[in-house]
Amino acid sequence: xxxxxxxxxxxxxxxxxxxxxxxxxxxxxxxxxxxxxxxxxxxxxxxxxxxxxxxxxxxxxxxxxxxxxxxxxxxxxxxxxxxxxxxxxxxxxxxxxxxxxxxxxxxxxxxxxxxxxxxxxxxxxxxxxxxxxxxxxxxxxxxxxxxxxxxxxxxxxxxxxxxxxxxxxxxxxxxxxxxxxxxxxxxxxxxxxxxxxxxxxxxxxxxxxxxxxxxxxxxxxxxxxxxxxxxxxxxxxxxxxxxxxxxxxxxxxxxxxxxxxxxxxxxxxxxxxxxxxxxxxxxxxxxxxxxxxxxxxxxxxxxxxxxxxxxxxxxxxxxxxxxxxxxxxxxxxxxxxxxxxxxxx
Amino acid sequence: xxxxxxxxxxxxxxxxxxxxxxxxxxxxxxxxxxxxxxxxxxxxxxxxxxxxxxxxxxxxxxxxxxxxxxxxxxxxxxxxxxxxxxxxxxxxxxxxxxxxxxxxxxxxxxxxxxxxxxxxxxxxxxxxxxxxxxxxxxxxxxxxxxxxxxxxxxxxxxxxxxxxxxxxxxxxxxxxxxxxxxxxxxxxxxxxxxxxxxxxxxxxxxxxxxxxxxxxxxxxxxxxxxxxxxxxxxxxxxxxxxxxxxxxxxxxxxxxxxxxxxxxxxxxxxxxxxxxxxxxxxxxxxxxxxx
Numbered sequence: 001x002x003x004x005x006x007x008x009x010x011x012x013x014x015x016x017x018x019x020x021x022x023x024x025x026x027x028x029x030x031x032x033x034x035x036x037x038x039x040x041x042x043x044x045x046x047x048x049x050x051x052x053x054x055x056x057x058x059x060x061x062x063x064x065x066x067x068x069x070x071x072x073x074x075x076x077x078x079x080x081x082x083x084x085x086x087x088x089x090x091x092x093x094x095x096x097x098x099x100x101x102x103x104x105x106x107x108x109x110x111x112x113x114x115x116x117x118x119x120x121x122x123x124x125x126x127x128x129x130x131x132x133x134x135x136x137x138x139x140x141x142x143x144x145x146x147x148x149x150x151x152x153x154x155x156x157x158x159x160x161x162x163x164x165x166x167x168x169x170x171x172x173x174x175x176x177x178x179x180x181x182x183x184x185x186x187x188x189x190x191x192x193x194x195x196x197x198x199x200x201x202x203x204x205x206x207x208x209x210x211x212x213x214x215x216x217x218x219x220x221x222x223x224x225x226x227x228x229x230x231x232x233x234x235x236x237x238x239x240x241x242x243x244x245x246x247x248x249x250x251x252x253x254x255x256x257x258x259x260x261x262x263x264x265x266x267x268x269x270x271x272x273x274x275x276x277x278x279x280x281x282x283x284x285x286x287x288x289x290x291x292x293x294x295x296x297x298x299x300x301x302x303x304x305x306x307x308x309x310x311x312x313x314x315x316x317x318x319x320x321x322x323x324x325x326x327x328x329x330x331x332x333x334x335x336x337x338x339x340x341x342x343x344x345x
Numbered sequence: 346x347x348x349x350x351x352x353x354x355x356x357x358x359x360x361x362x363x364x365x366x367x368x369x370x371x372x373x374x375x376x377x378x379x380x381x382x383x384x385x386x387x388x389x390x391x392x393x394x395x396x397x398x399x400x401x402x403x404x405x406x407x408x409x410x411x412x413x414x415x416x417x418x419x420x421x422x423x424x425x426x427x428x429x430x431x432x433x434x435x436x437x438x439x440x441x442x443x444x445x446x447x448x449x450x451x452x453x454x455x456x457x458x459x460x461x462x463x464x465x466x467x468x469x470x471x472x473x474x475x476x477x478x479x480x481x482x483x484x485x486x487x488x489x490x491x492x493x494x495x496x497x498x499x500x501x502x503x504x505x506x507x508x509x510x511x512x513x514x515x516x517x518x519x520x521x522x523x524x525x526x527x528x529x530x531x532x533x534x535x536x537x538x539x540x541x542x543x544x545x546x547x548x549x550x551x552x553x554x555x556x557x558x559x560x561x562x563x564x565x566x567x568x569x570x571x572x573x574x575x576x577x578x579x580x581x582x583x584x585x586x587x588x589x590x591x592x593x594x595x596x597x598x599x600x601x602x603x604x605x606x607x608x609x610x611x612x613x614x615x616x617x618x619x620x621x622x623x624x625x626x627x628x629x630x631x632x633x634x635x636x
Contacts, residue, residue, distance in 0.1 A: 012583035017478065023358060023485045024446075097485065101476050111585050210475045233425040234413045235439060243415050251409070251446070259358060259483075260426060291430035298434040307432060 011112040018336030021099040025257035029089035041254040051076035081248040083255045098213045102206035119316040136201035138269035146178035148265035151228040157220040166212040184282040229255040272324035273299040286331040352451040353488040360482030362443035365569035365598045369443040372480035373569040374630040380479040395457035400616035404511035407448040463492040512603040516632040568601035574626035
C-alpha cells in the first residue's frame with residue numbers, strides 16, 4: 001500500500017484507547033445547605049400521562065372541524081421514565097470519577113512499524129514542546145464549569161464543583177464556582193484551574209503514571225424539580241402496547257448519566273474548527289468530523305481538509321501542522337478510536 | 346506451595362458481554378486471559394522478567410448486563426450506544442454491541458517471583474492495572490492487590506474465602522462429550538442442556554400439575570473456551586501484527602457452569618489455564634478435567 005503523498009506505508013490496523021476515562025455519573029438529591037454532609041440516591045419514576053395531539057395535522061383534517069375534534073379527543077397515553085428531586089430537596093449532586101492516562105504516543109494496535117515510528121516521533125515532539133498544557137487547561141475548565149451536567153446546568157441558581165485527587169499520597173482538592181467559569185471561552189485566569197490542569201497535563205504526557213479524580217457537582221435547581229439522567233437507546237422495544245417511550249439509565253437503582261456523555265462534555269474543547277466565528281455556538285466536542293449531533297452538522301468535513309484523517313495523515317508523516325490543528329489532532333487521539341486506513345484504495 | 350496474586354473487587358465498565366459468538370452474558374474466558382496475559386507481558390517488560398501467570402480464576406460478584414425488557418416484552422433487547430455523526434452530518438447505522446458492567450475478583454496463580462518481592466509485585470500490579478483494559482472494558486477501581494501462598498487443595502479454603510461471595514465458571518465439557526457420544530450433534534447437545542422442558546402430569550383429583558425441568562442440574566451456560574485454527578499458519582493482507590504468522594480461526598463453544606466457590610474442593614476445578622494443542626490446531630482455555 002504505497003501512499004499517494006509520499007511513499008510511507010500507512011497502517012490498516014490502527015487504534016487508540018481513550019485517555020480520559022470517566023465512570024458513569026450517579027445522581028443524588030440533597031439541600032444546598034447540607035450538600036456535603038448528606039445526599040440520598042435519586043431513583044427513576046414511571047409516569048403515565050395523557051398526551052395531547054399537538055403535531056401538525058394533515059390538510060384534510062384541518063379543514064374538517066368534526067374530524068379534528070375526533071382526533072384531538074382521541075387519548076394519546078404515554079408511559080415515560082422521569083427523575084426528580086424529593087419535595088424537601090433543592091440540589092442535585094452528580095458524582096463520578098475520572099481516570100487520566102498517558103501513552104498517546106503508543107497506539108493500542110498498529111500493524112505498520114514504519115508508520116508507528118514516524119507517528120511516535122511526531123507525537124513525542126508535540127509532548128515535548130507542548131506537554132498537553134493547552135488541552136489540559138481546557139479539560140480542566142470543562143470540569144470546573146460543570147458542563148458535564150448538561151441539561152441540569154440550565155436554569156440553576158448556583159453550581160459548585162468539588163474535585164479531589166484519589167491517587168495515593170496526593171491530597172489535592174479544589175472547589176470551583178462553576179457559574180463563574182465560562183463555557184464559551186477558555187481564557188480562564190483562575191489559578192485553581194491552572195493547578196488542576198497541571199496535574200492533568202502531567203498525567204497525559206506521562207510525567208505521572210496516571211491521575212484519578214473524584215468529581216462531585218452540586219447544582220441548586222429548585223425544590224422538587226425534575227433532573228435529567230441519560231436516556232437509554234433501546235431500538236427494538238418489542239411490540240407490546242404498554243411499552244415505554246422514554247427509558248432512563250440507572251445503575252443499581254440509582255439514576256445515572258452515561259460515561260460517554262460525561263466524556264463528550266469534557267472533550268468539548270474544539271474552538272479551532274472552520275466556521276467557529278460564524279457558527280456562534282462556542283466550542284464543540286472533539287470528533288473526527290467535528291460532529292454536533294443536536295445540530296445534525298459536521299463542522300470538519302474532508303472537503304475543507306479540516307477533518308481528523310486529513311490532518312492526522314500529514315501529522316503522522318512528520319509534516320508540521322498549524323499549532324491549532326496539532327492541538328486538535330492530539331485531542332482526537334486522547335479521545336481514542338479506530339483510525340485504520342482501508343486496504344482497498 | 347501455590348502462590349496467588351489476588352485482585353479483589355475489580356469494577357469494570359462497559360466490558361464486552363459476548364460470552365460466545367452466539368450468546369450474551371459473562372465475558373468469555375478468552376477475554377479474561379487476554380487481559381491477564383497482557384498484564385504479565387507488561388510486568389515482564391519491567392523488573393519481573395521471569396514472572397509467569399500459570400493459572401487463574403475469575404470470580405464474578407455482580408454483573409449488570411446492558412439489556413432492557415419492558416413490560417409485556419418477550420425478549421430482552423440490547424441497550425445501544427449512539428455514535429457520532431459521519432462526515433456528511435448523517436447518523437451512522439447502529440451497531441448492536443452487548444456491554445456489561447461487572448465486579449469481579451481475580452485469583453492468578455504465579456511463578457517466578459520470590460516471597461520477598463511480593464510487596465513489590467502487588468505494587469507494580471496496582472499501577473499497571475489502572476492503565477489496562479479487561480474484557481474490553483475500562484477498569485474503574487479495585488481494592489489493593491495482595492498475594493497469598495497456600496498448600497494446594499489442603500488450604501483451598503483460604504483462597505476461597507477471598508473470593509466469596511461470588512460465582513466462578515467451571516468447565517462442563519464432559520456433558521457435551523457425553524451427549525455427542527450418544528449421537529447428538531454439537532448444537533443439539535448444547536441446546537438440550539439449555540432448554541427448559543415443561544411437562545404436565547395428571548393428579549388424582551382430576552387436575553393437572555405442571556413442572557419445569559432442565560436436563561441437568563446446575564446453572565449451565567454456553568461459553569467460548571478458545572479457538573480452532575481453520576487455515577494453515579501464514580500471512581494475510583492487513584493482518585494486525587505483520588511480524589507474527591496469522592491464521593483464521595473459529596470459536597470453540599461448550600458448556601460451563603456457574604458455581605459458588607465454596608462448593609469447589611480441588612484447585613483444578615477452580616483454576617483455568619491456556620494451552621496450545623498443535624496437533625489439532627486448538628488454542629484453549631481449559632480446566633484440568635478428570636475425564
